[in-house]
Amino acid sequence: MLKRSLAVRRFQRHIISSAGAALLLLSALGCSRAPTFNLLGSYFPSWMLCGVIGILLTVAARQIFLRIGFEQYLSPLILVYPCLTAFFMFTLWLLFFS
Numbered sequence: 001m002l003k004r005s006l007a008v009r010r011f012q013r014h015i016i017s018s019a020g021a022a023l024l025l026l027s028a029l030g031c032s033r034a035p036t037f038n039l040l041g042s043y044f045p046s047w048m049l050c051g052v053i054g055i056l057l058t059v060a061a062r063q064i065f066l067r068i069g070f071e072q073y074l075s076p077l078i079l080v081y082p083c084l085t086a087f088f089m090f091t092l093w094l095l096f097f098s
Contacts, residue, residue: 047089047093050089050093051089053092054086055085057085062081
């Protein structure tokens with residue numbers, strides 16, 4: 001009886017792992033081509049370009065905030081600037097790659 005229950009448990013694990021693998025494969029069906037672009041002969045992911053430009057725009061926005069004295073009204077800065085970077089990144093992605 002013990003050997004049979006071990007065999008049943010192995011079979012159940014096999015079914016569960018097979019179902020998980022099938023779900024992973026099915027989730028990849030919606031994927032189209034990779035969002036890359038050719039830059040000097042090398043293909044770069046577009047999210048990397050959006051990230052770099054988003055960081056640069058955030059640095060420029062911080063300089064503007066400092067000049068006009070707006071940064072003192074922003075709190076907590078450790079959340080404001082990463083959120084501003086994400087905003088710029090996602091906006092660039094939607095504008096150029098969607």
